[in-house]
Amino acid sequence: MTEHPDHHPVVMDHAGHDMAQHAMSDHDMAGHTMSDHVGQFRRLFWIMLVLALPTVGLDAMFADLLGYRLPDGGWVTWIPPVLGTVIYLWGGRPFLTGAVGEIRSRRPGMMLLIALAITVAFLSSWGSTLHLLDHELSFWWELALLVVIMLLGHWIEMRSLAQTTSALDSLAALLPDEAEKVVGDEVVTVAPGDLAVGDVVIVRPGASVPVDGVIVDGAAAMDESMVTGESIAVRRETGDKVVAGTIATDSGVRVQVTATGDDTALAGIRRLVADAQASSSRAQRLADTAAGWLFWYALGSALLTAIVWTALGMPDDAVVRVITVLVIACPHALGLAIPLVVSIATERAARGGVLITDRLALETMRTVDAVLFDKTGTLTKGEPVVTDVAAAPGHEPDEVLALATAAETDSEHPLARAIVRAGEQLGRPIPGASGFTASPAVGVSALVDGRRIHVGGPHLLAEYGLSELADVVPWRARGAIILHVLDGDEVIGALALADEIRPESRAAVDALHARGVQVVMITGDAQAVAESVGADLGVDRIYAGVRPEDKAAKVAELQHEGHTVAMVGDGVNDAPALAQADVGIAIGAGTDVAIGSAGVILASSDPRSVLSVIELSRAGYRKMQQNLWWAAGYNLIAVPLAAGVLAPIGFVMPMSVGALLMSASTVVVALNAQLLRRLDLRPERVGGGLPRTGSVPAYRAR
Numbered sequence: 154m155t156e157h158p159d160h161h162p163v164v165m166d167h168a169g170h171d172m173a174q175h176a177m178s179d180h181d182m183a184g185h186t187m188s189d190h191v192g193q194f195r196r197l198f199w200i201m202l203v204l205a206l207p208t209v210g211l212d213a214m215f216a217d218l219l220g221y222r223l224p225d226g227g228w229v230t231w232i233p234p235v236l237g238t239v240i241y242l243w244g245g246r247p248f249l250t251g252a253v254g255e256i257r258s259r260r261p262g263m264m265l266l267i268a269l270a271i272t273v274a275f276l277s278s279w280g281s282t283l284h285l286l287d288h289e290l291s292f293w294w295e296l297a298l299l300v301v302i303m304l305l306g307h308w309i310e311m312r313s314l315a316q317t318t319s320a321l322d323s324l325a326a327l328l329p330d331e332a333e334k335v336v337g338d339e340v341v342t343v344a345p346g347d348l349a350v351g352d353v354v355i356v357r358p359g360a361s362v363p364v365d366g367v368i369v370d371g372a373a374a375m376d377e378s379m380v381t382g383e384s385i386a387v388r389r390e391t392g393d394k395v396v397a398g399t400i401a402t403d404s405g406v407r408v409q410v411t412a413t414g415d416d417t418a419l420a421g422i423r424r425l426v427a428d429a430q431a432s433s434s435r436a437q438r439l440a441d442t443a444a445g446w447l448f449w450y451a452l453g454s455a456l457l458t459a460i461v462w463t464a465l466g467m468p469d470d471a472v473v474r475v476i477t478v479l480v481i482a483c484p485h486a487l488g489l490a491i492p493l494v495v496s497i498a499t500e501r502a503a504r505g506g507v508l509i510t511d512r513l514a515l516e517t518m519r520t521v522d523a524v525l526f527d528k529t530g531t532l533t534k535g536e537p538v539v540t541d542v543a544a545a546p547g548h549e550p551d552e553v554l555a556l557a558t559a560a561e562t563d564s565e566h567p568l569a570r571a572i573v574r575a576g577e578q579l580g581r582p583i584p585g586a587s588g589f590t591a592s593p594a595v596g597v598s599a600l601v602d603g604r605r606i607h608v609g610g611p612h613l614l615a616e617y618g619l620s621e622l623a624d625v626v627p628w629r630a631r632g633a634i635i636l637h638v639l640d641g642d643e644v645i646g647a648l649a650l651a652d653e654i655r656p657e658s659r660a661a662v663d664a665l666h667a668r669g670v671q672v673v674m675i676t677g678d679a680q681a682v683a684e685s686v687g688a689d690l691g692v693d694r695i696y697a698g699v700r701p702e703d704k705a706a707k708v709a710e711l712q713h714e715g716h717t718v719a720m721v722g723d724g725v726n727d728a729p730a731l732a733q734a735d736v737g738i739a740i741g742a743g744t745d746v747a748i749g750s751a752g753v754i755l756a757s758s759d760p761r762s763v764l765s766v767i768e769l770s771r772a773g774y775r776k777m778q779q780n781l782w783w784a785a786g787y788n789l790i791a792v793p794l795a796a797g798v799l800a801p802i803g804f805v806m807p808m809s810v811g812a813l814l815m816s817a818s819t820v821v822v823a824l825n826a827q828l829l830r831r832l833d834l835r836p837e838r839v840g841g842g843l844p845r846t847g848s849v850p851a852y853r854a855r
Contacts, residue, residue, distance in 0.1 A: 193247065194308035201244035201304055205297035208236040212294035233293035234282045241275045244300040261448040267303050269448070271296055273479040287473055292480055302819065328398055332363035335407065345397075348410050357405045362395050364410050365417045371406035372593055374566070375399050386567065388594055403566070404593065447788055455479050458796040470797075477795045477806075481788075491777050493826040498773040501830055507755060507765050514736045514752025516777075518770035520717045521736060524665055524763060525708060526658075527722035528676035528686055531740050531760060533652040535723075537568055539575035540633065541649035543624035553646030555583055557638045560599040560606040563589040568634065569597070571650055572608070596636070607639040614644070622647045632682030651682070654689060661760040662690050668767065671716070675699055675707055677726065701726035705733040721755075721763060738763060772832050780822045787818040 209215055212233045216223050223229055248271065251264030274296040280286035282293075332345045333355040340355060345363040348354065353369060356362050362375075374386035377399045386402050389395055395408055397417045414420065455478045462471030499509040509515050529535050542550040558576025561569040563586070576583055586599040586606075595616060596609015607613055614621060614637055625635045625647050633649040662672050675696040676683050683697035696707050708730045711718045720727070720734035728750040731737030739751035740758050755762040794806040 191308070194304055197244055197247070198301065198304040198308050201240055201297075201301050204236050204240055204244075205301045208233045208240065208297040209294040212291070214288075214291055215294040230282075233291075233297075234279065237275070237278060237293040237296050240297050240300050241271060244304060245271045245275075248300075248303060261445050266448045266451065267299075269451070270480050271299055273476055274299065277476045277480075295480065329361045329363050333357070346414065348413050350410050350413065352410045354408050354410065355405060356395075356401045356408055358401055358403060360401060360405075362397055362399050362401070362408060364397050364408075365412035366395055366408035366410045368393050368395060368406045369409045371404060373401040373404045373406045374593075376402050390594075447785065450788070451479060451792060454792045454796055462797065474795065474797050474805075478792055481791050481795045491780070493823055494773055494776045494780060494829065497826050497829045498769055498776075501832055502765070502769050507753065507762055507769065509753055511752030515766075515770055515773060517717065517735050518719065518753070518766050519774050521670065521719040521767065523671040523673060523711050523716035523718050525673045525675055525711065525718055525720045525730070525734065526692075526760065527704075527720075527727050527730075528674055528678060528683065529652060530723040530758075531721050532658040532674060532690060533654050533686065534758075535652065537571040537634065537650040538653040539571055539648055540651050541624075541628060542646065543622055543649075544646045545622060545644055548645045550646065551579055551581065553638050554648070555579060555581060556601055556604075556606050556640070556645070557608050557636075557648060559584045559586040559601040560589075560597055560608050560638075562586055563599070564591060564597055568636070568650055572636075572648065605641050608636055608648075610634075610636060613637060613639065617642050619644050625649070630681060631685035632679050633685075651685070652678075654686060655758070655760065657759045657761050658690055661763060662692060664761065664764050666691075668764075670767075673711065675704060675730070677701070702729070704730035708733045719763070719766075721760065736766075738766065769832065772829060776826055776829055779825055783825070784818060784822055 211223060211229055213223065213230070245268070248264050248267040252268030255261050255265045274292040277286055278292045278296060281288050281291035328345055330344070331342050332348055334341050334343045334348065335353040335355060348364055354363060354366070356373075358373070368389055368391050370391065372388065372390040375389045375395060376386050377396065389406070394411070395406075397420075455475045458474045458478055459471050462468070462474055495509075495512050495515065498515060502509050502515075526532050539554070542554050544550045544553050554572070554576050557572050558579075561572045562583070564570075584602050586601045588600040589597065590599070591597045592609075594610075594612050596607055596613045598605060598607045600606075611621075617639065619637075619639070619642070621635070621637060622644060628635055628647075628649040631651075633651045636648045636650065637644055638646045638648065665672050671694070672690075672692045673694040673696065674683065674687050674690070674692045676686075677699055678697060680697040683695050687695040699707060704726065708718055708720055712735070718734045719736040719738055720730045721738045721740065722728075722731055723740040727739075731739060731750040736753060737751035738753040738755060740755050740760075753766055755766075791806075794804075797805045799805070
């Protein structure tokens with residue numbers, strides 16, 4: 154049978170949501186633009202790589218450097234210039250247009266530095282090819298490699314920065330494609346978008362509510378977990394509000410529409426996600442900052458070189474030295490310093506069960522000093538378990554649980570499933586049951602060994618005029634769900650059910666505290682429930698009874714206190730907070746919306762993986778710093794040598810040697826980034842082993 158009786162005696166607040174219209178076109182356009190950039194750099198990289206192979210291989214200077222002989226024929230000498238021109242104009246276009254933008258904004262950076270180098274290399278190479286300049290100034294092979302390496306770096310970077318719009322798409326997917334509208338005595342199928350305020354729709358068992366409204370007929374246990382985060386279905390009756398995207402689990406209801414389109418609660422959450430994503434500030438990238446300084450350094454060095462060599466009466470050498478300085482100054486290694494680390498770090502993280510979707514999140518995680526955990530589905534499993542069983546005088550707890558299990562066997566309600574799971578762990582036979590019946594908002598009843606056994610909440614006791622057991626008072630104080638078990642019209646026991654805490658959560662909280670990180674818990678549950686879980690885990694601060702639209706505000710509150718906040722969640726109700734946080738971390742077992750709003754996704758449901766992200770972030774940042782210092786340091790040393798600062802003692806670095814050293818610096822950066830692959834990200838290593846208090850027992854006998 155598929156009965157879903159309402160066992161939940163706890164009344165949850167269901168406040169309305171303040172909504173405002175919000176156009177999503179700008180956000181959607183931004184998503185498409187980022188996707189286009191990723192595709193552009195990917196296509197250009199592969200095309201330019203194909204063109205670069207013959208350009209480099211048939212370049213006379215490159216052949217001399219490696220000591221091999223080129224094929225005979227005058228056509229060979231024209232392949233590098235022709236293909237090099239295509240590479241410059243086509244493959245270099247993103248950098249040239251980016252340089253124009255940096256000039257207009259008066260903020261020189263990576264694009265301008267790259268554009269300067271490839272333009273100087275292009276012009277000097279043609280000057281050498283046409284015999285207008287010295288043959289040493291032919292840089293076709295270096296131009297080709299430079300463009301290819303820069304395209305690779307920017308492709309990797311764009312891919313790591315790309316922001317998915319799947320969160321918004323998943324929010325829309327929660328709504329049904331069709332709605333059943335009541336028109337007189339008929340039911341007409343329409344699109345949710347065609348509904349108007351005042352219309353009445355039918356929501357059948359198992360179906361989603363198409364729009365916000367008020368129940369005008371019937372009652373149902375509503376699964377609101379996707380929107381509110383509440384793990385238990387909530388009873389909604391005539392006069393109660395229901396929200397678009399929630400599901401009627403046990404019976405059908407008629408709902409009068411009170412809000413449609415952009416005015417619905419789900420649209421409001423969608424708006425909050427979009428606003429938070431759009432307003433997230435992005436720190437200036439370290440590589441761009443270094444490139445900006447290197448641009449002025451290279452330009453100043455080139456100008457000084459020209460002045461000095463010309464003043465010495467060697468204008469021809471001045472041209473060679475200036476061009477050499479400007480080409481060598483281009484940041485091969487600098488362009489790959491951060492993207493390579495990010496690429497390897499994200500790959501290493503994926504093998505450790507951590508998916509990085511936002512590069513900035515990976516960089517920021519090392520500075521996080523407050524982690525905000527959603528309770529339901531994150532610190533807890535998001536499903537009820539039996540935590541306590543009490544028996545009336547003359548009865549035993551195991552007997553009470555066995556009889557309740559027998560009565561609940563034919564029910565598919567989440568609380569019934571929890572009772573059955575607990576009963577199966579008793580290690581004793583469960584008696585058979587017959588005559589199963591379910592009464593919404595009251596409970597279930599069945600014949601067990603000839604005895605009429607009832608299981609239900611406070612309405613069941615009221616129906617028989619009975620009082621609850623004294624044992625349940627402390628249970629209620631901690632916010633447990635309480636069900637009584639009756640044999641006929643006699644109370645023989647009671648059960649306490651609560652959302653089960655993940656054993657790994659305790660180890661995660663302890664490990665975060667050991668690293669000086671404050672642990673905060675946020676939930677839509679009642680204060681008593683939250684305090685019970687918070688006390689068990691030892692969290693530092695608790696936000697209870699928080700509505701979905703207020704979760705992002707709590708994140709902002711912590712940020713205003715000066716904290717760098719990581720938010721860990723798994724539901725639609727967490728999406729705005731995930732987007733607002735400095736780092737959004739989604740439990741992989743959660744919804745697509747939460748995953749789409751987060752910069753970090755934990756493929757498992759183990760909260761200790763948060764520690765893995767911190768370790769990865771710190772290790773990655775160290776590699777970024779090392780690579781930046783190496784890449785920038787090479788330029789700081791190589792540029793003066795290329796300018797001829799040691800010419801007075803008879804040493805002037807040949808152009809070919811400078812080009813090879815520049816390529817060698819790229820290899821060093823790449824090898825250093827590879828060391829990240831050795832990082833051990835296993836949750837049990839970085840987050841501790843077994844929890845300090847062991848597993849939660851099925852129940853504690855009273």
